[in-house]
Amino acid sequence: MLIKKPDDIKSSEITDKRLYQSRREFMGITARSLGAVAAGMVAPGLLMASNEAEAIATAKLGGLRKSAFSTSETLTPYRDVTSYNNFYEFGTDKYSPAQLAGTLNPQPWTITVEGEVKHKKTYDIDALLKLAPLEERIYRLRCVEGWSMVIPWAGFPLSELITQVEPNGNAKFVEFVSLHDPIQMPGQRSNVLDWPYVEGLRMDEAMHPLAILAVGLYGEVLPNQNGAPVRLVTPWKYGFKNAKSIVKIRFTSTPTTSSWMKTNPNEYGFFANVNPTVDHPRWSQARERRIGEFLKRDTLMFNGYAEQVAHLYNGMDLRKYF
Amino acid sequence: MKYFSQLKAALFLAGLLPLLRLGWYGYSGQLGANPIEFITRSLGTWTLVLLLITLSITPLRKLSGWPWLIKLRRMAGLFAFFYALLHFITYIWLDQFFDLNAIIKDVIKRPFITIGFAAFILLIPLAITSTNAMMKRLGGKRWQQLHRLVYLSAIFAVVHYWWLVKKDITQPLIYAVILTALLGYRVLKQSLAAK
Numbered sequence: 001m002l003i004k005k006p007d008d009i010k011s012s013e014i015t016d017k018r019l020y021q022s023r024r025e026f027m028g029i030t031a032r033s034l035g036a037v038a039a040g041m042v043a044p045g046l047l048m049a050s051n052e053a054e055a056i057a058t059a060k061l062g063g064l065r066k067s068a069f070s071t072s073e074t075l076t077p078y079r080d081v082t083s084y085n086n087f088y089e090f091g092t093d094k095y096s097p098a099q100l101a102g103t104l105n106p107q108p109w110t111i112t113v114e115g116e117v118k119h120k121k122t123y124d125i126d127a128l129l130k131l132a133p134l135e136e137r138i139y140r141l142r143c144v145e146g147w148s149m150v151i152p153w154a155g156f157p158l159s160e161l162i163t164q165v166e167p168n169g170n171a172k173f174v175e176f177v178s179l180h181d182p183i184q185m186p187g188q189r190s191n192v193l194d195w196p197y198v199e200g201l202r203m204d205e206a207m208h209p210l211a212i213l214a215v216g217l218y219g220e221v222l223p224n225q226n227g228a229p230v231r232l233v234t235p236w237k238y239g240f241k242n243a244k245s246i247v248k249i250r251f252t253s254t255p256t257t258s259s260w261m262k263t264n265p266n267e268y269g270f271f272a273n274v275n276p277t278v279d280h281p282r283w284s285q286a287r288e289r290r291i292g293e294f295l296k297r298d299t300l301m302f303n304g305y306a307e308q309v310a311h312l313y314n315g316m317d318l319r320k321y322f
Numbered sequence: 323m324k325y326f327s328q329l330k331a332a333l334f335l336a337g338l339l340p341l342l343r344l345g346w347y348g349y350s351g352q353l354g355a356n357p358i359e360f361i362t363r364s365l366g367t368w369t370l371v372l373l374l375i376t377l378s379i380t381p382l383r384k385l386s387g388w389p390w391l392i393k394l395r396r397m398a399g400l401f402a403f404f405y406a407l408l409h410f411i412t413y414i415w416l417d418q419f420f421d422l423n424a425i426i427k428d429v430i431k432r433p434f435i436t437i438g439f440a441a442f443i444l445l446i447p448l449a450i451t452s453t454n455a456m457m458k459r460l461g462g463k464r465w466q467q468l469h470r471l472v473y474l475s476a477i478f479a480v481v482h483y484w485w486l487v488k489k490d491i492t493q494p495l496i497y498a499v500i501l502t503a504l505l506g507y508r509v510l511k512q513s514l515a516a517k
Contacts, residue, residue, distance in 0.1 A: 079355075
């Protein structure tokens, strides 16, 4: 449990500002945290103090461009997208990030670009937000655990950033490193994963127009529990590939060993492409439950993005490179 | 014990609370984004809790010297079975929607489902033979031998939980430690008695 020293509670003015912005939002979050407390009762050891008021982010992102990559499927409600999260930095229970992520401070924030790249540089988050026009991308999200959502992200293609920093000839992979700060991320006080959270893409995957850096959802700034201020979204891969709260992007000549690969190399691979024909060793990946739906639906190859991305994996044994 | 029947009635009502709670959450929309997962996990958790409560009655009776505790054991055990049954029904109905093909595949291919299924199956004969009449028919000794299956079922249930967790084993570990203590007590007692 997070025990705050008086010195740490300097975010009070931020809370107040956000609080008066939308009282209704606050009530909503309170109701949500009741649900989370309920979840805590099921798993008593996971019940922690909530800091819900601080988890609110309501700043609007204006003028989002539409994208041809967006799906027209029914959106998963905002409430579900922002209360059911796998973000182990804030606990392993799916309801705890929404409760605990108030300690994350996404402003100020910098993202350092390093490694095999011509322009090593550090972006301020405000500069990153202006790097390219923001688009709305309505994507399916398929979690490796067997559930899925449809989320209207706001962001820009990762390729825009990559092109700007000019990787050199040695750059074959891109690594994404999330924030490592147990003060802001109380879940990191447990070594459930090897912190910081690290993920990676092959360069052609990273350059693919579907891969985006998301800075918002539902037309609003990304809520903390969804990976504020900036996260990766690769919709044809399982959700865990999408590193949240990114502080470092590194270009490398060898593939990254991601946090999940380190934890369990037999269960989590580098590619982690959604594939209904290759089961997770402990559960089937053939079907999924779309959040909000009763009956399970069939999982689609590459999460339904086969037309766009299948060519990236031509000739590869996807059973071996799972 | 003076107020035993009142105590028993109160505990019976308490045993229904986890179910009533789920009903209330369902009614008031508090089951979260994934209600089926919530219900399944909640029922599974309460099955485990009640199994451990059932297994703790004999040691508690010995340690406390309260003989009346034994008279609560059947109810605790039947509640454990009740929640196991609901957990199982949730799985085949809400989770798999009676897709027999998928269920069979699941039971065969997924170790955590296999062992959970086994844990449930083992409880069925115990529930059936829980009545006084059945106890008489089997005879005390045979009945007792049969009902030692609960040890295996509890072990399977904890392993079921352990294997299903993606990474954070804190919770299954808590159950494993308690179960180890409860079974360890019996092993210790047996070996002391043998001397």
